[in-house]
Amino acid sequence: MFFFFNDTATTEIYTLSLHDALPISNIYEYQMGLIPNTDDADLDKDNDKLPNIYEYQMGLDATNPLDAQWDNDGDGLSNYLEFTIETSPLDFDTDKDGMDDGYEYKKGLNPLVSDSHLDSDNDFVTNLEEYRAGTDPLNFFSFPILKNVTN
Numbered sequence: 001m002f003f004f005f006n007d008t009a010t011t012e013i014y015t016l017s018l019h020d021a022l023p024i025s026n027i028y029e030y031q032m033g034l035i036p037n038t039d040d041a042d043l044d045k046d047n048d049k050l051p052n053i054y055e056y057q058m059g060l061d062a063t064n065p066l067d068a069q070w071d072n073d074g075d076g077l078s079n080y081l082e083f084t085i086e087t088s089p090l091d092f093d094t095d096k097d098g099m100d101d102g103y104e105y106k107k108g109l110n111p112l113v114s115d116s117h118l119d120s121d122n123d124f125v126t127n128l129e130e131y132r133a134g135t136d137p138l139n140f141f142s143f144p145i146l147k148n149v150t151n
Helices: 025-033 054-056 079-085 101-107 126-133
Strands: 002-008 009-016
Touching: 079 101
Parallel strands: none
Antiparallel strands: 002 009
């Protein structure tokens, strides 16, 4: 079977057989030393705990075990951790709420759900305001100090 997929860089023909369950470009498979038309999408050629299909989809190198440790989007989370918590290693703010994934993950917020408008610790300061101020959105006693400005 032949399937045509368009992407911004090129148009490629993906060949699927009964053995090749997921569409990975044959060109990519050759470049990475994978075997086209075989079911190797869920395998991990470089033993970095990232499946071949994930590395292909995210533009990683299925032959480089170090790319799992990299932080491609600069949010403070490794590509492997982003894989395990299902955030995007290509977008520092997966849920588009104004707070980066690393901050949300490390502070106990959900980087997959837009929660910037919430006040998780009930201190009358939103999670986004706490993010911008560098305070803890889950600690009632941690909030931005307001300065009194007078003329």
